Amino acid sequence: MSDIDRLRQRLVAGLAALPLELPAATVERLLAYVQMLARWNATYNLSAVRDVDEMVTRHLLDSLAALRYVEGGTLVDLGSGGGLPGIPFAIAAPQRAVTLVDSNGKKTRFLRAAVRELKLDNVRVLECRVEAVEGTYDCVTARAFASLADMLRWGGRLLAPDGLWLALKGRFPDEELAGVPAGFRVDRIEPLAVPGLDAERHVVVIKRVRQDAPEQQESSGS
Numbered sequence: 001m002s003d004i005d006r007l008r009q010r011l012v013a014g015l016a017a018l019p020l021e022l023p024a025a026t027v028e029r030l031l032a033y034v035q036m037l038a039r040w041n042a043t044y045n046l047s048a049v050r051d052v053d054e055m056v057t058r059h060l061l062d063s064l065a066a067l068r069y070v071e072g073g074t075l076v077d078l079g080s081g082g083g084l085p086g087i088p089f090a091i092a093a094p095q096r097a098v099t100l101v102d103s104n105g106k107k108t109r110f111l112r113a114a115v116r117e118l119k120l121d122n123v124r125v126l127e128c129r130v131e132a133v134e135g136t137y138d139c140v141t142a143r144a145f146a147s148l149a150d151m152l153r154w155g156g157r158l159l160a161p162d163g164l165w166l167a168l169k170g171r172f173p174d175e176e177l178a179g180v181p182a183g184f185r186v187d188r189i190e191p192l193a194v195p196g197l198d199a200e201r202h203v204v205v206i207k208r209v210r211q212d213a214p215e216q217q218e219s220s221g222s
Contacts, residue, residue, distance in 0.1 A: 072138020079145035149179030
């Protein structure tokens, strides 16, 4: 079996286990992305995961396990690094406008190259700190970026009034819940089952507190 056939088999099996149905062309684009990430990683140190087979599990499937929680037509991925989860989300839903944000120059060089090579017309890349990003977005994502308190303090203003903030975490973030700032509430925390990964994963779904419903403020983090 060739390398690409092996990777395809791993990805297709993982998608079936999620379960998540994606067109064949989307699967091929995801594979092209992870192969590109592995090539660049050898020089640019974009990820601690070195093995491309493991990248399918730890990067592609780990990101796509949270895809069903994504809503709206615009998404910003903070601290995107090598494009996770932003690029898998953008490939899986090309109708959604995705903005990738990272302050590290070598990482944004890779992101721009990926956008060009993979022809991701729905993706733009910003090389800046989160505090410098402008506008509001229907969905904000962050994976292994910062504590809930810090990410909301730096970028909370980017969340549209009826938007969703999706913080991708490993273990259940008990110790972080009390730090959620005023104006936001944890709507729910869902476990994620990533095929082939024997480790805890959770998505923390955060919403703005409606100004006309101050009683929700009291239940923030519950």
